[in-house]
Amino acid sequence: MTISTQGRTSWTRAAVISLLLIAACTLNPATGQRQLTLMSEAQEIAMGKQAHPEVLAAYGAYDEPGLQRYVQEVGAKLAAGSERPQLDWTFTVLDDPVVNAMALPGGYIYVNRGILAHFNSEAELASVLGHEIGHVTARHSVEQISRSQLAQLGLGVAAIASEGFRPYAGLAGQGVGLLFLKFGRDDERQSDQLGLRYMTRGGYDPAQMPKVFGTLDRLSQTQGGGGTPQWLSTHPDPGNRVADMTALIAELPPEQRQGTVGRDPYLRRIENLVFGDDPRQGYAIGHTFYHPVLGFKVEFPDQWRIINQRQQVAALSPNQDAVVVLSMSNKESPNAGFDAFFGQQGIERGPSRGRNLMAFRALDSQTGSPAIEGLIGYLNHGGKLYQLIGYTKIATWDGYKSAVQKSLTSFAKVSDRRYLDVKPSTIDVVTLSRDMTLAEFAEKFPSTVELEELAILNGMTAQTRLEKGSLVKRIVGGKLPVR
Numbered sequence: 001m002t003i004s005t006q007g008r009t010s011w012t013r014a015a016v017i018s019l020l021l022i023a024a025c026t027l028n029p030a031t032g033q034r035q036l037t038l039m040s041e042a043q044e045i046a047m048g049k050q051a052h053p054e055v056l057a058a059y060g061a062y063d064e065p066g067l068q069r070y071v072q073e074v075g076a077k078l079a080a081g082s083e084r085p086q087l088d089w090t091f092t093v094l095d096d097p098v099v100n101a102m103a104l105p106g107g108y109i110y111v112n113r114g115i116l117a118h119f120n121s122e123a124e125l126a127s128v129l130g131h132e133i134g135h136v137t138a139r140h141s142v143e144q145i146s147r148s149q150l151a152q153l154g155l156g157v158a159a160i161a162s163e164g165f166r167p168y169a170g171l172a173g174q175g176v177g178l179l180f181l182k183f184g185r186d187d188e189r190q191s192d193q194l195g196l197r198y199m200t201r202g203g204y205d206p207a208q209m210p211k212v213f214g215t216l217d218r219l220s221q222t223q224g225g226g227g228t229p230q231w232l233s234t235h236p237d238p239g240n241r242v243a244d245m246t247a248l249i250a251e252l253p254p255e256q257r258q259g260t261v262g263r264d265p266y267l268r269r270i271e272n273l274v275f276g277d278d279p280r281q282g283y284a285i286g287h288t289f290y291h292p293v294l295g296f297k298v299e300f301p302d303q304w305r306i307i308n309q310r311q312q313v314a315a316l317s318p319n320q321d322a323v324v325v326l327s328m329s330n331k332e333s334p335n336a337g338f339d340a341f342f343g344q345q346g347i348e349r350g351p352s353r354g355r356n357l358m359a360f361r362a363l364d365s366q367t368g369s370p371a372i373e374g375l376i377g378y379l380n381h382g383g384k385l386y387q388l389i390g391y392t393k394i395a396t397w398d399g400y401k402s403a404v405q406k407s408l409t410s411f412a413k414v415s416d417r418r419y420l421d422v423k424p425s426t427i428d429v430v431t432l433s434r435d436m437t438l439a440e441f442a443e444k445f446p447s448t449v450e451l452e453e454l455a456i457l458n459g460m461t462a463q464t465r466l467e468k469g470s471l472v473k474r475i476v477g478g479k480l481p482v483r
Contacts, residue, residue, distance in 0.1 A: 044105045044106050044139070045087065045088070045105075045106035045107070046106070047104075047105050047106060048104040048105045048106025048107060048108045049106060049108075051104050051108070052090070052104065052108050055092075055094075055104070055108075055110065056092070057310075057311070058309075058310060058311065059094040059095060059096050059110075059112075059310060060094065060095040060096075060310050061092055061093065061094065061095065062093040062094060062095040062113050062274075063095065064093070064273075066269075067093055067116075067269060067270070067273070068092065068093055070269055071091050071092075071093050071111060071116075071125070071129075072090075072091045072092075074091075074122060074125055074126055074129060075089060075091035075109055075129045075133070076089055076091070077202050078126060078129055078130050078133055078198045078199065078201075078202045079107070079133055079198075081198055081201035081202055082133055082137050082194075082198055083137050084107070084136065084137050087106060087107035087136070088106075088107055089107040089109070089133075090107060090108050090109070091109045091110075091111070091129065092108070092109070092110050092111075093110075093111055093112075093113055093116065094110050094111070094112045094113065095113060095274075095278070095281075095310075096112040096113065096114060097112070097113065097114040097274075097275070097276050097277055097278075098112050098114045099112065099114045099115045099118060099216070099219060100112050100114065100115055101115055101128050101129075101131070101132050102132065103132040103133075103135045103136050103141070104141070105136065105139075105141045106136070107136055109129060109132045109133065109136070110132075111125075111128065111129070111132075113273055113274060114276075115128065116270055116273060117270065117273055117275050117427060117457065117473075118215050118219070118456070118457060119212070119266065119270075120211075120263060120266070120267070120458060120459045120473075121208055121261045121262050121263040121266050122204070122260065122261070122262030122263075122265060122266040123199065123204040123205045123208035123209075123259070123260060123261045123262055124208045124209075124211060124212050124266075125266065126198075126199045126202060126204045126208075127195055127196075127199050127204070127206075127208060127209035127212050128195070128212060129195075130194065130195030130196070130197075130198035130199045130202075131191045131192060131194070131195035131235075132191075132195075133194070133195070133198055134190065134191035134192075134193070134194030134195050134197075134198070135183065135187070135191050137194060138187070138190055138191065138194060140183050140187045140190075140191070183235065185237070188235055188237070189244070192209075192241065192244070192245060193248065195209065196209060196245065196248060196249070199259075200252065200256045200259065203259045203260055204259045204260050204261075204262075205258060205259040205260060205261045206245075206249045206252065206256065206257065206259070207249060207257070208261060209245050209249070210241070210242045210245045210246050210249075211459055213241040213242050213245065214242050214459075215456060215459055217241075217242070218456050219456060222452060222453070222456070263471070264471050267429050267471045267473065268429065268471075270427055270429075271427060271428070271429045272426050272427065272428075273426060273427045274424045274425070274426055275424070275425040275426055275427055275475050275478070276424070276425050276475075276478065277308075277424075278424045279292065279422040279423075279424055279478070279480060280292050280293055280422060280423075280424060281293065281308070281310065282308045282313055283308075283422065283480060284300075284306045284308075285480060285481070285482075285483060286483070287299060287300045287301065287302050287303070287304065287306070287315075288300075289306055289308070289313055289315075290414060290419045291313075291414075292414075292419065292420045292421070292422055294381070294382060294384070295381075295382055295413060295414050295415075295420065296381055296382075296411060296412065296413060296414055297410075297411075297412055297414045297419070298313075298326055298388075298407065298410050298411045298412075299406070299407055299410035300315035300324060300407050301315060301317070301324070301403040301404070301406075301407055303318055304316060304317055304318065304324070305318075311327060311328070312325055312326060312327035312328075313325075313326050313327075314326070315407070317392075317400065321392055321393065321396055322390070322391070322392035322396065322400045322404070323390065323391065323392070324388075324389070324390040324404055324407050324408065325387075325388070325389050325390070326386060326387070326388050326411070327386070327387050328384055328385070328386060328387070329378060329385040329386060329387040330385075331378070331385055332385070333378075333380075333385065334356060334377075334378035334379065334380070334385070337378035337385065337387060338358060338376075338378065341360070341376055341387075342358075342360070346362055346363040346365060347360055347361075347362055347363075348360060348361040348362075348363065348370070353375055353405060356377045356378065356379055357375045357376065357377040357388075357405065357408055357409070358375065358376055358377065359373075359374075359375055360373070360374055360375070360376055360391075361373050361394070362374075362391075370394050371393065371394060372391050372392070372393060372394065373391065373392065373393075373394050373397040373401075374389060374390050374391025374392065374397070374404065375389070375390050375391070375401070375404055375405055375408055376388070376389045377389075377408055377409075379411060381411070381413065386411070388408045388411060389408075390404035390405075390407060390408055391404075392404075418481040419481055422480060422481065423477050423478065424477065424478050425448055425475050425476065425477050425478030426475070426476060426477055426478075427473050427474075427475060428445075428473070428474050428475070428476045429471050429472070429473055430445050430471070430472050430473075430474060431469065431470075431471055432466055432467070432468055432469060432470045432471075432472060433468065434468050435465065435466065435467055435468050436465075436466055437462065437463050437464060437465055437466065438451075438454065438455055438458065438460050438461065438462050438463070438464045438466060438472070439451060439462040439463065441466060441472055441474075442454055442462075442474075445472075445474050446474075447474040447475045447476065448475050448476060448477065448478055448479070449475045454473075454474065454475070457473050457475070458472060458473050
């Protein structure tokens with residue numbers, strides 16, 4: 001029988017994939033299961049090391065060295081009891097109000113200050129750090145990337161083989177994206193179990209772990225403050241976490257069902273922690289955006305949604321079909337910025353428009369015809385160069401160009417101290433002088449958040465009875481100026 005060229009190619013491809021599957025399935029010491037891994041440990045570490053600076057640039061490390069050291073110490077103690085203690089484990093608090101915690105391959109763990117505010121003990125912190133450590137020891141990111149690469153082998157296995165198989169080729173520069181790989185429910189369940197293992201090995205009370213999941217569930221059911229926690233979108237719920245973990249804890253030996261809680265020491269550690277958005281990094285009053293640290297303001301179109309990020313601020317039209325973006329440029333001058341922008345393929349230069357603005361069109365990469373129209377400008381302020389750009393589709397440009405131009409030319413210096421000397425909301429820890437309920441506490445020690453959110457923050461209900469000498473969190477400050 002004669003085998004056609006196409007048949008031989010398909011057979012060869014299937015054979016190579018089968019051989020790769022056999023070679024790549026290794027036994028994971030943390031899970032005890034065989035696992036698909038097309039990436040060596042050295043490559044995994046290199047990926048995390050390369051991505052770590054990108055994460056810090058995107059979110060920023062929280063500027064409190066004492067808190068950073070504390071989280072590193074707790075995390076390092078847990079990691080030392082894991083199956084991969086040899087990794088250079090790095091634990092970082094990110095300056096982000098979102099309720100989330102994340103992990104990169106190779107031992108890089110992140111907790112946002114937003115989730116730290118919702119913990120009420122060191123054991124609760126340990127449970128989440130243990131969960132993220134579990135993602136690393138179980139190599140969930142590595143396995144997910146390996147499966148993606150394997151799925152692509154059919155597109156060109158011969159070319160890959162001829163160049164030398166590079167498991168993480170093409171992933172450079174995607175560090176932030178690696179943080180948001182979505183694990184399946186089985187992976188989440190496995191990380192819960194590993195987190196429980198590591199926190200008990202570290203001497204913590206495992207009963208505090210279900211409390212964290214209970215807090216996250218309560219957050220997901222409310223729209224106050226931080227709203228739905230990002231944790232639940234990046235960590236899909238494997239089922240009833242509280243019930244599952246409570247059942248697992250009940251099966252532990254008696255000596256492992258008790259341990260350190262560390263409530264009061266933890267609350268003292270997070271006293272004065274910034275809560276919610278930090279206005280010093282930018283805030284909006286109406287449609288005017290102020291940045292106190294950088295000393296500028298810009299007027300965005302009325303009714304547009306303002307989205308403030310560490311590296312840029314943008315405003316999106318109500319129909320989500322037009323955008324204005326202000327960001328810092330790494331060019332040395334406006335002319336250099338324009339040269340770089342118009343030097344890109346598919347960008348056409350138009351006439352000057354207003355103060356230091358140029359019109360442009362972007363061509364469709366498939367048809368070569370104009371698809372996007374907008375304005376771009378560069379200006380110096382405070383020793384930094386800023387890029388301002390606004391654009392929409394060709395068909396909708398006439399309806400937006402006036403609002404976009406008005407916004408891009410509104411950039412101005414701010415000197416009024418009312419808008420510069422703003423303070424963020426922070427956590428205040430109060431020692432009770434007598435017994436009272438949380439509702440009574442809220443009346444005696446007012447917070448800038450509602451009672452429902454205060455109850456979630458403290459892991460209580462409004463009617464929880466608090467004893468004299470108890471430490472209780474409240475939120476203070478953070479009021480913005482009034483025009």
